[in-house]
Amino acid sequence: MALVGKGVLQGMGLTLRTFLETYPWGRGLLRVLGRSIKDGLVTVQYPDVKQQHHERFRYFPFLVYDGAPENLRCVSCKICEQECPPQCIHIVGPAKDEQGRPLKANGRTYPVKFDIDVSICMSCRICVDVCPFDAIEMDNQYELSGMDRFDAMNFTKEKLLKSNEYFQQIKPTEAGEVDQRLAAKAAKASPKPAGAPPQNPAAPTP
Amino acid sequence: MTSLDQLFVNAKHLLLSVFPSSLRPLASILVMIGAIAAVAPAIMMYLTWIERKVIARMQNRFGPTRVGVYGLAQPLADGLKMLIKEDIVPRGADPLIHLLAPVLSLAPAILLFAVLPFGRNMIAADVNVGLLYFFAISSVGSYAIFMGGWASRSKFSILGAMRSVAQIISYEVPGVLSAVTVIMIAGTLKMSGIVEAQIQNGWFVFTPWGFIACLIFFLSGVAEVNRTPFDMPEAESELVGGFHTEYSGMKFALWYMAEFLESFAICAFTVTFFLGGWHGPAIPFWILALLLAVIMGTATLLSMPVRGLGALAMIGAGVLWGLQPIPSWVWFFAKTYLLIFVLVWFRGTFPRLRIDQLMGLAWKFFLPMALLNILAAGCWWFLGQSVAGWIVSFLILAVGWWLLIQANKPAPLQRRTYVFAE
Numbered sequence: 001m002a003l004v005g006k007g008v009l010q011g012m013g014l015t016l017r018t019f020l021e022t023y024p025w026g027r028g029l030l031r032v033l034g035r036s037i038k039d040g041l042v043t044v045q046y047p048d049v050k051q052q053h054h055e056r057f058r059y060f061p062f063l064v065y066d067g068a069p070e071n072l073r074c075v076s077c078k079i080c081e082q083e084c085p086p087q088c089i090h091i092v093g094p095a096k097d098e099q100g101r102p103l104k105a106n107g108r109t110y111p112v113k114f115d116i117d118v119s120i121c122m123s124c125r126i127c128v129d130v131c132p133f134d135a136i137e138m139d140n141q142y143e144l145s146g147m148d149r150f151d152a153m154n155f156t157k158e159k160l161l162k163s164n165e166y167f168q169q170i171k172p173t174e175a176g177e178v179d180q181r182l183a184a185k186a187a188k189a190s191p192k193p194a195g196a197p198p199q200n201p202a203a204p205t206p
Numbered sequence: 207m208t209s210l211d212q213l214f215v216n217a218k219h220l221l222l223s224v225f226p227s228s229l230r231p232l233a234s235i236l237v238m239i240g241a242i243a244a245v246a247p248a249i250m251m252y253l254t255w256i257e258r259k260v261i262a263r264m265q266n267r268f269g270p271t272r273v274g275v276y277g278l279a280q281p282l283a284d285g286l287k288m289l290i291k292e293d294i295v296p297r298g299a300d301p302l303i304h305l306l307a308p309v310l311s312l313a314p315a316i317l318l319f320a321v322l323p324f325g326r327n328m329i330a331a332d333v334n335v336g337l338l339y340f341f342a343i344s345s346v347g348s349y350a351i352f353m354g355g356w357a358s359r360s361k362f363s364i365l366g367a368m369r370s371v372a373q374i375i376s377y378e379v380p381g382v383l384s385a386v387t388v389i390m391i392a393g394t395l396k397m398s399g400i401v402e403a404q405i406q407n408g409w410f411v412f413t414p415w416g417f418i419a420c421l422i423f424f425l426s427g428v429a430e431v432n433r434t435p436f437d438m439p440e441a442e443s444e445l446v447g448g449f450h451t452e453y454s455g456m457k458f459a460l461w462y463m464a465e466f467l468e469s470f471a472i473c474a475f476t477v478t479f480f481l482g483g484w485h486g487p488a489i490p491f492w493i494l495a496l497l498l499a500v501i502m503g504t505a506t507l508l509s510m511p512v513r514g515l516g517a518l519a520m521i522g523a524g525v526l527w528g529l530q531p532i533p534s535w536v537w538f539f540a541k542t543y544l545l546i547f548v549l550v551w552f553r554g555t556f557p558r559l560r561i562d563q564l565m566g567l568a569w570k571f572f573l574p575m576a577l578l579n580i581l582a583a584g585c586w587w588f589l590g591q592s593v594a595g596w597i598v599s600f601l602i603l604a605v606g607w608w609l610l611i612q613a614n615k616p617a618p619l620q621r622r623t624y625v626f627a628e
Contacts, residue, residue: 008556015264015555022263042266 055171058138059123060155061116062162069161073135076111080127080136088120089127114157118144134178137167210491210527211534215327238330242319246467251281253466256543257550264554275507291455296359299452303357308453308460311350314343315467322474323397325484325535336397337389340475341382344430347468348374351432351449354461358452366448369561374430376565380572381426384419387583388479401483407591409482414600415583418607420480422572422579424545427472429568431465433549435556436564473545477538481545486537494532495524570614578606 020026021040030037044051065072076093093111095103102109127136139162146152168175209216218237225233255270255277262269270277295301321336323329333339348371355367388410389395392403410416429436445451450461477483502508502516559567582599589595 011555012551015551018266019260019263019551019554022266040263040266041268043268045268045271 053140055173057140058125059142060118060121060139060144061125061127061136061160062139063114063157063160064135064137064164064167065161066164069163071106072110072161073108073133074111074114075109075133075135076114077132079130079132083126083130085124085126086120086122088117088122090115090117111157114160116155116160117153118155119149119153134182137171137174137178140170210523210530211326213533214325214535242316242330246316246319247463249470250463250466251285253470253546254284254462255281256546257466257553260547260550261554264551285459288456288459293455293457294452296452298359300357300359303353304452305457307350307354307357308457308464310353311347311464312460312467314346314350315464315471317343318468318471318475321397322471323401323478323483324538325533328484328535329397332396332398334394334396334399337385337395337400337479341378341385344468344471345374345378347430347464350464354453355449358449360452362446362451363449366445366451369445370432370449373432373436373564373568376568377426377429377436377572380422380568380576381430383573383576384422384426384579385479386576386580387415387419390580390583391587397478397483400479401485404482405485409480409485411480411482413586414596414603415579415586416480418575418579418603419583420476422576423479424472424476424548426568426572427476428469428549428552429564431468431472433465433469434553435559437558469549470542470546473549474538474542476545477541481541482537484534484538486532486534486540488531490528491530491532492524492528494536495520495528499524566614571610574610575603575606578602582606 017030017035018040020030021037023040027037027039063072063074076091076095078091078093081087081089081091090113091111092113094109095112097103104110123138125138128138164175164179167178218234221237222230222233258280259269259277270280273279273283295304318340320331321329321333321339323332351370351374352367355363355365355370358364388400391407391410392400394400394403404410411420447453450458453461499517499520502520503513505513505516508516582602585602586595586599589598
């Protein structure tokens with residue numbers, strides 16, 4: 001009968017040590033007894049204590065703007081809408097005037113509506129990969145719960161817009177690469193208005 | 207009123223002096239029933255809290271922390287949740303027996319408290335067949351379990367109930383036989399008499415036969431109340447929930463209440479029979495008061511006024527009763543909760559036994575060991591508790607233990623030889 005043996009006591013010793021390691025006085029006792037100790041508790045008390053997440057941690061996309069919120073990078077090309085696997089992006093645009101000509105803000109077309117449904121998004125980052133304008137990036141905010149399925153979970157353009165400074169702050173490495181790429185593209189395309197602020201500040205707003 | 211040891215006894219006498227003398231016997235019974243009926247659910251609720259906290263710490267977790275300070279209001283929240291849950295009776299079940307079974311399982315668990323000596327003179331019914339009463343009442347629980355399993359009309363329930371009955375009946379035998387030694391040495395079945403005998407002769411656990419009997423009695427008790435590692439009747443990996451698969455709401459809570467109260471009773475009776483009951487070394491009370499004051503003062507999660515008031519109350523108690531020894535009921539509860547910690551410790555350490563291992567442990571190891579133990583206790587007693595008695599009883603037990611382990615060794619598997627493989 002292997003049950004009545006040393007293993008029983010060894011096992012009980014192990015659990016007792018784990019028990020003691022979770023208390024300060026227990027760790028003190030173990031230290032006095034000359035046992036090697038480690039901090040027993042591994043649970044992060046989430047709402048009180050938050051885990052430091054990594055720079056590349058991503059949860060939900062946001063739209064990047066430079067300077068002012070009117071100057072968003074998105075041109076409403078709808079590539080992300082088409083590529084999104086769970087189809088959570090809904091874009092209306094680009095904005096047009098009465099004659100059907102596209103309206104431009106800062107020399108770019110812009111979306112009338114840009115909605116992403118948080119409850120459908122699966123954080124895959126494909127929208128970021130396919131965006132030719134680096135207009136959409138992944139945020140690391142994850143506390144997005146709301147009391148309503150349709151209004152609170154549907155993030156509109158106003159809620160999605162975040163500044164490039166914010167992007168640089170949360171993901172310095174990635175934002176640096178994006179900024180370099182954009183600067184190179186601007187320099188190659190036309191040396192004339194390269195990276196300069198847009199010429200027409202009085203942009204029509206929808 | 208100044209004796210801390212007899213505080214509750216004096217309080218009861220004070221309460222009874224209100225009544226006319228003709229009503230006093232009845233009032234005394236009602237007061238004690240009321241006290242037990244109030245204390246038992248409170249004990250059960252905080253046993254769940256202790257179990258969850260301790261088991262969590264053994265698994266590197268915190269356990270309940272959110273409801274109240276240190277999760278202390280968690281049992282209340284659980285109770286409330288259980289009360290408002292839907293009570294489901296399966297189709298085809300026998301509704302009356304389905305209802306009666308959890309009640310019947312709770313009743314003996316509370317009845318056991320009647321003969322528990324919580325402290326000096328603090329025993330509700332000091333009957334002269336206390337030990338017999340304990341064994342008689344505690345075995346009623348197996349009827350309840352079988353009733354519950356039968357009435358549920360579910361194969362998991364009936365399997366769990368059948369296992370449970372087999373297990374409880376098996377483990378009752380070594381449990382009773384190990385307690386026989388206590389009757390032999392104490393010469394009485396009365397609970398207070400057993401404790402008095404230990405005050406005179408020293409705690410029984412410190413004798414060779416007492417140690418073995420304590421071990422067998424406690425482990426048989428653990429098996430009888432279906433706790434890990436002997437929780438065969440509710441082995442969730444095999445039987446979903448065992449006999450309480452089909453129970454929900456407050457009926458389920460009653461099953462759990464019965465289980466926890468019975469495990470408390472098992473720990474308390476082990477303390478009474480072997481660990482000296484309410485007897486403890488005469489340490490002055492101020493040491494305990496000081497310790498409690500320090501614990502209260504350093505409980506960082508409590509608010510400052512609560513900590514200050516608690517520490518002051520403890521210091522006040524220490525000043526008031528400081529020179530008296532630590533009261534008997536503190537010793538009793540301290541020892542009982544130590545054993546409850548051991549119970550949870552078992553649960554945190556051991557995986558569940560297989561059914562054949564379970565039965566093997568009872569019939570092939572505990573039962574012969576308990577019989578040998580009666581012999582050892584007899585030798586110890588009739589050799590006049592001299593050195594010779596100690597040596598003889600120790601030798602009987604050591605040789606018996608060794609022989610039983612040798613006899614129970616599983617037959618070595620024969621190495622298979624492949625004759626035609628070459």
